[in-house]
Amino acid sequence: MGTTLYRRVAEDIKAAIVSGSYQAGARLPSESELAARYGASRGTIRQAFAALVADGVISSRQGARRVVLGGPRLQTFNELVSFSRWARAIGEEPAGRVERMELRAANEDECAHLEVPLGSRVYHLTRVRYLSGRPVMIERTAYREPVGAMVAGMALDVVSITERLEDLGVIFADAEHQIDAVAATSEDARLLEVRSRVPLLRERRRTADPDGVMLEWSDDRYLGDAVAFTVRNSASVKALSRLPSQR
Amino acid sequence: MGTTLYRRVAEDIKAAIVSGSYQAGARLPSESELAARYGASRGTIRQAFAALVADGVISSRQGARRVVLGGPRLQTFNELVSFSRWARAIGEEPAGRVERMELRAANEDECAHLEVPLGSRVYHLTRVRYLSGRPVMIERTAYREPVGAMVAGMALDVVSITERLEDLGVIFADAEHQIDAVAATSEDARLLEVRSRVPLLRERRRTADPDGVMLEWSDDRYLGDAVAFTVRNSASVKALSRLPSQR
DNA sequence: TAGTGGTCTAGACCACCGC
DNA sequence: CGGTGGTCTAGACCACTAG
Missing domain, CATH: 1.10.10.10 (Winged helix-like DNA-binding domain superfamily/Winged helix DNA-binding domain)
Structure with missing residues (x-):
């Protein structure tokens, strides 16, 4: 078989x-x-x-x-981790424009989420993502070594970093997403071409490999009227939690 | 055993x-x-x-x-469906104030989500929910018959409708959550005691019984800085989807 | 290459549902 | 009550990982 x-x-x-x-x-x-x-x-x-x-x-x-049960409209894990793969799956053309790209010491937040020692260097990337020409999301991603070095070696115009990393043998196996709503900062507003303080859907995501080693930590902000997330759960599938914000 | x-x-x-x-x-x-x-x-x-x-x-x-894998911070399904149960689980005191309560014909949207014929009557409830005295969420819930009749029979000051329904034999087994960000309408702002257009985290939820019969359809709006949702997923657990908003 | 998890079989008994 | 899913056993072979 x-x-x-x-x-x-x-x-x-x-x-x-x-x-x-x-x-x-x-x-x-x-x-x-x-x-x-x-x-x-x-x-x-x-x-x-x-x-x-x-x-x-x-x-x-x-x-x-x-x-x-009701309408099953589920996505594969890969479609969820990669913006490009998701865009193509829904029949849109993905694109990305690099706003900022730097190798620098991780701040406290990034160290905690990537589970690396304080002062470690991480590769940091800020990109605006487009669906069929319209800006819909800003991603600010920190990559842990050695993944960061791979990203640094890529051409600036690579559309899907995730897919390129998979070609290089990096396996994304497990993700934790934290979802809330924030007002657009002035930088957010400039990059997304909207007014300041517009509501954005923020997804903060940690992705790990099969051994549980954190690979990336990302703060993605979507236009509130462009994207929604759906979650299915039941007594036997406990995938969703509601948290009081601690900021 | x-x-x-x-x-x-x-x-x-x-x-x-x-x-x-x-x-x-x-x-x-x-x-x-x-x-x-x-x-x-x-x-x-x-x-x-x-x-x-x-x-x-x-x-x-x-x-x-x-x-x-990283820190397991999971909630039971019941804690997720019931605001009151969740609040107590995180050590806060839940409360609710009924803003509006009516039995009326369902609109098109509600019929589609509850999977009832056009023109069916549904029981509709608007409540402001509080955590330790602070307003954090507005719920606007439509209950399908015969659950609606049970809700109608409850005292106005019942804090946890979900728990009361469970006492009456209603089983919540499966839920679909759709999460996005919206700006507070003037009514939202008045009920939550904030300024208009503040970013809110919106959770639209359909809950079904074990046979897949829809029981409730709810539009819950959380203060953006009060609550966040977390989702875990992996290649083998496909619970989360990202959708283009269609409104 | 030895150990480990992934798949599969062919039984068994029980608890629960619906007729 | 018969049918159904939930639990459990004791084997088997294979694919993959790790030292």
Whole structure:
């Protein structure tokens, strides 16, 4: 088999949901029925269902058939970490203009978030990102070494730094996003070509590799009327938290 | 056993992480070692690890020991759906003041989100929520029948509607949150006691029962400097999406 | 190359749901 | 009550990591 069996089962079910064969609220086939249909054991079918539950596509309760949840419009992890990949996925043309680029000592905040010693040097980048020619976001990103050195070696006009890093063997595996609302500073307003104090959606993100080593720490500010985030969660998937702001 | 074995294993590991026995980046014991320690089969231990991966506490890759990720600051699903429960969990005193309360025909937006026919009646509630006496959020919630009728029957000064509904047998199982930034309208500003056009963090939330039936649709607006949301995700947990705003 | 996690099987018993 | 999902076992083989 080219891929694994349980992934194939999960993909089949997801495809059937997207195609409309199972509407929201519909009850899915039982484990034993699918096991017979695929010639697989019950455990393999359960693994497929578990993947769909984790993605928020279906819900599951003891004794009752599994049920299709509302509109699944999920993105892959890669689309979430890379602005460029996301833009292309929604049919827009991504672009970036470098505003500032520097190798300097990390400030206290950056050291804490990147989990590096005080005084470490980090590579810092400020870019304005565009969707089909319109400025929608400012990213201010600090890269930890040795990733910073790779970024420094890239041409200034590279559109997707994330994709280039992946080509170089850097693996982004886990991210923590903190989302709140702020008023545009005068610099924000100038870069986004809007008035000062306009509401911006701020996403502060830490991305780690599979060993939990922090790779980047970014402060991204989106125009409030350009972008929204959606989160799915349930009793079994605890991905979201609400925090009192401590600033 | 009072609870299930795999949950106990998962709780033990999580407790060891929280207590500092395993720092961020530390490598956890192998499956076979834990299986021997608990007298359990390998499958049970894997189930425990899978729960921790779903919660974003650890990461897992073939061939290598599992690794502890950065600080786990997760909330239960219930704390996320109920403002009151969340407030108490962070040591603040929750309160609510009802601004408006009405039973009326749902508008187009509400029908779409609650998945009820056009013209259905919904119960609509506007409340200002306080943390230790300070106004921090406005909630504008539409409840679908028959939940609406239960809400209508409650005393006006009930602090936690969600908890009262749970007492009445309503199960909140799955939620979809859409998060963006907006400027305070004049009504928003009056209710939150701030100036007009101040940046607010808006959370629009649909909550469903275990069968996927929508129960409530809410537009919650937080003071930008009072609250933030955090999301954890990874290649295996796809809970977050970024959307172009369509308004 | 030895150890580890990823996948899969073929059973078993129980708790819960819906008819 | 029968069907269903939740839990658990005891094996097996493979792909990958790390020393």
